[in-house]
Amino acid sequence: MAAAGGALLHVPEPRAAAPRTFSRPRPAQARQRAAATKRRNQASCEAPPAKRRSEASLPPARATDAKENPRAFKGKAQKAFSPETSSAGASDGSRERKPGVKTSSLFRNNPEIPALLRPAVKQRQESVFTSDAFQALDLHPHLISTINTVLKMSSLTSIQKQSIPVLLEGRDALVRSQTGSGKTLAYCIPMVQSLQAVKPKIQRGDGPYALILVPTRELALQSFDTVQKLLKPFTWIVPGVLMGGEKRKSEKARLRKGINILISTPGRLVDHIKSTKNMRFCRIRWLILDEADRLLDLGFEKDIALILNAVNAERPERQNVLLSATLTEGVTRLADISLHEPVRISVLEGSQDQMHPKSRAILGASPPAASSELDGFAIPVGLEQHVALVPSKLRLVSLAAFILQKCKFEPDQKMIVFFSSCELVEFHHSLFLQTLLGGSGALAPGRLPSASPPLTFLRLHGDMEQEERTAVFQEFSRSKAGVLLCTDVAARGLDLPQVTWIVQYTAPSSPAEYVHRIGRTARIGFQGSSLLILAPSEAEYVNSLASHKIKVSEMKMEDILSVLTRDDCFKGRRWGSQKCRAAGPQEIRERATVLQTVFEDYVHSSERTVSWAKKALQSFVRAYATYPRELKHIFHVRSLHLGHVAKSFGLRDAPKNLSASALKKKKAHLRRPDPRRKTQSKHRLAELLRSEYSSGMGASGAKVKRPNKRAGPRSAACAQRPALAVGQK
Numbered sequence: 001m002a003a004a005g006g007a008l009l010h011v012p013e014p015r016a017a018a019p020r021t022f023s024r025p026r027p028a029q030a031r032q033r034a035a036a037t038k039r040r041n042q043a044s045c046e047a048p049p050a051k052r053r054s055e056a057s058l059p060p061a062r063a064t065d066a067k068e069n070p071r072a073f074k075g076k077a078q079k080a081f082s083p084e085t086s087s088a089g090a091s092d093g094s095r096e097r098k099p100g101v102k103t104s105s106l107f108r109n110n111p112e113i114p115a116l117l118r119p120a121v122k123q124r125q126e127s128v129f130t131s132d133a134f135q136a137l138d139l140h141p142h143l144i145s146t147i148n149t150v151l152k153m154s155s156l157t158s159i160q161k162q163s164i165p166v167l168l169e170g171r172d173a174l175v176r177s178q179t180g181s182g183k184t185l186a187y188c189i190p191m192v193q194s195l196q197a198v199k200p201k202i203q204r205g206d207g208p209y210a211l212i213l214v215p216t217r218e219l220a221l222q223s224f225d226t227v228q229k230l231l232k233p234f235t236w237i238v239p240g241v242l243m244g245g246e247k248r249k250s251e252k253a254r255l256r257k258g259i260n261i262l263i264s265t266p267g268r269l270v271d272h273i274k275s276t277k278n279m280r281f282c283r284i285r286w287l288i289l290d291e292a293d294r295l296l297d298l299g300f301e302k303d304i305a306l307i308l309n310a311v312n313a314e315r316p317e318r319q320n321v322l323l324s325a326t327l328t329e330g331v332t333r334l335a336d337i338s339l340h341e342p343v344r345i346s347v348l349e350g351s352q353d354q355m356h357p358k359s360r361a362i363l364g365a366s367p368p369a370a371s372s373e374l375d376g377f378a379i380p381v382g383l384e385q386h387v388a389l390v391p392s393k394l395r396l397v398s399l400a401a402f403i404l405q406k407c408k409f410e411p412d413q414k415m416i417v418f419f420s421s422c423e424l425v426e427f428h429h430s431l432f433l434q435t436l437l438g439g440s441g442a443l444a445p446g447r448l449p450s451a452s453p454p455l456t457f458l459r460l461h462g463d464m465e466q467e468e469r470t471a472v473f474q475e476f477s478r479s480k481a482g483v484l485l486c487t488d489v490a491a492r493g494l495d496l497p498q499v500t501w502i503v504q505y506t507a508p509s510s511p512a513e514y515v516h517r518i519g520r521t522a523r524i525g526f527q528g529s530s531l532l533i534l535a536p537s538e539a540e541y542v543n544s545l546a547s548h549k550i551k552v553s554e555m556k557m558e559d560i561l562s563v564l565t566r567d568d569c570f571k572g573r574r575w576g577s578q579k580c581r582a583a584g585p586q587e588i589r590e591r592a593t594v595l596q597t598v599f600e601d602y603v604h605s606s607e608r609t610v611s612w613a614k615k616a617l618q619s620f621v622r623a624y625a626t627y628p629r630e631l632k633h634i635f636h637v638r639s640l641h642l643g644h645v646a647k648s649f650g651l652r653d654a655p656k657n658l659s660a661s662a663l664k665k666k667k668a669h670l671r672r673p674d675p676r677r678k679t680q681s682k683h684r685l686a687e688l689l690r691s692e693y694s695s696g697m698g699a700s701g702a703k704v705k706r707p708n709k710r711a712g713p714r715s716a717a718c719a720q721r722p723a724l725a726v727g728q729k
């Protein structure tokens, strides 16, 4: 640690002296800037420091160091950890403890962290609760007492107050309200109220009276649970779930016996429409599309079209409800096709939608959503959103430090961390179990503060067996604290109680996805917080969020890392004998290096673990290559410095030829859904419906080709999130 003694961390200059505001560059400007930055960087990289030179031998598609520099803020950025002032490699605990191991410094050659000047944003607000009691509604007294005693709810939420009377009148509705505002009961209560009143009484053998389509299995189970509770006094009505993962044979047997309220994922229902004789829709009175935008994102359009056709063929007269927390173009287009003279219900404050629903009834084909609705999202008032700019090399230690800070050093914290693929979830889950919980490659077995509660890690993604998925979902729902690492399989609709923190370790591919992910906290009027971790080159994403009325405040990486000074298990040798000293930036840096070294030592402990980390890195690069076109100027795979990114997988060097092979795969079948393709699919969906009717096709849908599993839009969406590819079918 020779040079460390004199190496002082460069303390950032006051922000006031800094840079210009974010202005979202138009693609052409961005390209010009990128080119200029590239030229400058090429010039400045001609004589890289010794370590950089070895990294520069990596494949050319991988960017130079400087490409990670923020293109929009060049020249104005502040330095967080300055390469010049940190003769740093020498200060790394890693080198000190493992003299033979060649490992680059965490704090050298990082891109500058731009100052984040956030544009003024006035977020949209919706009030969650009303003072109205359920008794005020015209409901069966047993239903009211079930809501009060079984569900333990007394007041209506705003969206329930608006929706339930409209749905009780028998109208179709397009319901939009923020995450965690009680949309499930907004349709379940009127549905149960109407079905319990059917005369003669519904019989099990009658088959489905209501069909609820949801995008994921977990959501299917959750909705089933709610329906089942509401049906307690009405035992003659039988609910059931079809969701894949279960043997078709046993599902067929249950269908044969009879299910009156059928909750299903679209893919599985289509399978049964095609292969199960007892699949009848002649009594359907309710068709509900929940989490409509997610249904579309996952490429379920054709499945939904087929289902609509099948139901229309047997029972065209029915009530249709479409629900979503975000009103995207896709949702309004699906509403056009599936709803009949719908009432649009929304509780945005200060918007026209606050009017009484009846006065807002839209007759005839509903027009596209007002642009204001498409531009902004309502975020729960109790949700505090943060963003941290973290250079690629420091991502892993920053994530680990943040998890420790919240879930180890603070009581009763429940956190969900989102990743872009199953491989990433698996990798981080195993790595954290092995290193942070005292596994074989552990940081310091048993040395994490013993007084604090045990840290628990769970994982959820679609490559898991359904049984395990369900068990994890239930365990995390019940637990008071812990960390759930997951893909977007958990982003929508899931109601996991008392989640206090949402961390987005990989940025979402759309603002709607962002809103749904953070919506797993601060539900139903509670408080919650979120953290989005971005690389310095991705800082402009904050502007992109602001343009959708999403406001984030900055959390400093140094503050995240400073938690490592709270426990001596991260102590480097240098500070060994010094007790109770104030934590300075140098100490923070050394402790972060100790933690990084633990990760690297574990990853490099065997060939198997190295290849496992490489696979995870490859999966990260692939997912990165699938950001939609409109975000490519922020998230472009060429902006990644693979040597630095590799470090965040505990790898000491970037694997050779990684970018080339990853991109090749991406070309084959890894594209994120492109909104422009969605616009085309609007016509596709409408055409599909029209053509099937005009061809006189019946409900069988025999002429409808199943989407090509390899190349169809659904597979594209699934490839982006392999979790769901396997999960849904």
Ligand SMILES: Nc1ncnc2c1ncn2[C@@H]1O[C@H](COP(=O)(O)OP(=O)(O)OP(=O)(O)O)[C@@H](O)[C@H]1O
Binding pocket: 153, 154, 155, 156, 157, 160, 177, 178, 179, 180, 181, 182, 183, 184, 185, 324, 325, 492, 493, 494, 495, 519, 523, 524
């Ligand atoms: N009237 C109410 N009083 C108290 N709690 C309620 C009420 N209505 C719903 N809840 C609870 O609020 C939570 C969120 O409800 P729900 O999952 O239906 O929200 P949502 O609007 O569908 O959210 P998302 O858009 O994320 O799917 C659930 O735990 C539910 O039990």
